[in-house]
Amino acid sequence: RKEVEQDPGPFNVPEGATVAFNCTYSNSASQSFFWYRQDCRKEPKLLMSVYSSGNEDGRFTAQLNRASQYISLLIRDSKLSDSATYLCVPSTGGGNKLTFGTGTQLKVEL
Amino acid sequence: DAGVIQSPRHEVTEMGQEVTLRCKPISGHDYLFWYRQTMMRGLELLIYFNNNVPIDDSGMPEDRFSAKMPNASFSTLKIQPSEPRDSAVYFCASSSSTGFYEQYFGPGTRLTVT
Numbered sequence: 312r313k314e315v316e317q318d319p320g321p322f323n324v325p326e327g328a329t330v331a332f333n334c335t336y337s338n339s340a341s342q343s344f345f346w347y348r349q350d351c352r353k354e355p356k357l358l359m360s361v362y363s364s365g366n367e368d369g370r371f372t373a374q375l376n377r378a379s380q381y382i383s384l385l386i387r388d389s390k391l392s393d394s395a396t397y398l399c400v401p402s403t404g405g406g407n408k409l410t411f412g413t414g415t416q417l418k419v420e421l
Numbered sequence: 422d423a424g425v426i427q428s429p430r431h432e433v434t435e436m437g438q439e440v441t442l443r444c445k446p447i448s449g450h451d452y453l454f455w456y457r458q459t460m461m462r463g464l465e466l467l468i469y470f471n472n473n474v475p476i477d478d479s480g481m482p483e484d485r486f487s488a489k490m491p492n493a494s495f496s497t498l499k500i501q502p503s504e505p506r507d508s509a510v511y512f513c514a515s516s517s518s519t520g521f522y523e524q525y526f527g528p529g530t531r532l533t534v535t
Contacts, residue, residue, distance in 0.1 A: 343522050354512055354526035355464070398464075407452050407522050408477065411464040 312337050315412035317399050323418045328389050332415045334382045334399030341401035341410075344375055346384050348395040349414065355398055359384070389419045423447070425527035427513050433533045439501040442530045444513030445494055454514040454524060455488055455498050464512075470496065471518075503534045 316335045324330050344361035358371065361382060365374035372385040382399055396414040403410050426445040434440055446453045454469040468478040473490045481488070485504070490496040500507055510531050514524040 345523060354529050357523050357525065360521050360523055402522060407471070407516065407518065408466065408469065409522075409524055413463045 314338060314403075314410045315399055315401060317412040317415045319413060319415060321416040321418050323420060324389055326389060326391060326419055326421055328419075329385065329387045330389055330417060331386075332384045332397055332399070332417075334384075334412060336380050336382065336399070336401040336410070338401060338403050338410070339377075339380060341380075341403060343402035344373075344382055345400040345402075345409070346371075346373055346382075347398040347400055347411070349398060350395050355411070358397070386417075389417075391419050391421070393417060394419045425513055425515055425525055427511075427527035427530050429530060430528060431531045431533075433535065434503055435535055436504055437502045438534075439499065440503045440507075440532060440534075442498040442511050442513075442532070444496045444498070444527060446496070446513070446515030447517075447525055448494070450515035450517045450525075451493075452516045452518065452522075452524075453490060453496050454516075455496070456512040456514065456526075457509045458512060458529075459509045467498070500532075503532075505534045508532055508534050 346358045347355040348358045349355045361373045361375050370387045374383045396416045398414045399412040400409045428443045455467040458464045467480045468488045470490045488498045510529045512529045514526045516524045
């Protein structure tokens with residue numbers, strides 16, 4: 312089983328739509344969780360840190376289910392600028408080492 | 422505040438040549454990570470340092486790769502000799518143990534070995 316599993320997509324959605332990405336992780340010892348976004352030919356950028364069972368930041372909501380080892384990201388009212396690859400990232404190795412999934416590609420269209 | 426700084430941004434070299442990539446972490450961060458990204462393998466952790474000491478180099482592909490961190494504000498990743506299969510984007514990232522361990526990435530070095 313892969314350490315992090317994500318649907319690669321692409322998810323093609325119209326502007327204004329709500330879209331959700333799911334991710335499962337295999338290391339039950341993971342303590343910290345993050346979502347990063349990566350634009351084409353750019354570096355990964357931190358989008359959200361996922362605390363406790365989840366948190367919200369504007370149009371973005373992340374949820375964590377430790378029992379099922381499952382993380383989700385919900386984007387509401389999607390914008391053209393949200394088009395990117397979204398990487399699910401649990402921690403390993405005591406918290407400082409991160410394991411990056413291969414990402415889910417989102418394309419927001421007019 | 423300055424983010425993670427990497428140089429060069431692009432490097433084109435011939436097979437067999439030595440390549441040195443450089444990284445300056447965010448001031449005050451005590452962890453530094455080197456990653457490699459390719460289409461086939463995604464983002465792979467090569468090595469990471471804590472307080473300038475290498476902690477885990479299990480991701481370093483082979484002896485041709487070496488990394489150093491002589492002080493808290495500078496690290497190098499060296500490939501000698503380089504091979505075409507080393508072509509990739511190499512990212513440096515840093516994080517702080519006083520935070521939530523979020524990692525912040527530099528812009529990357531795009532390496533092409535011909």
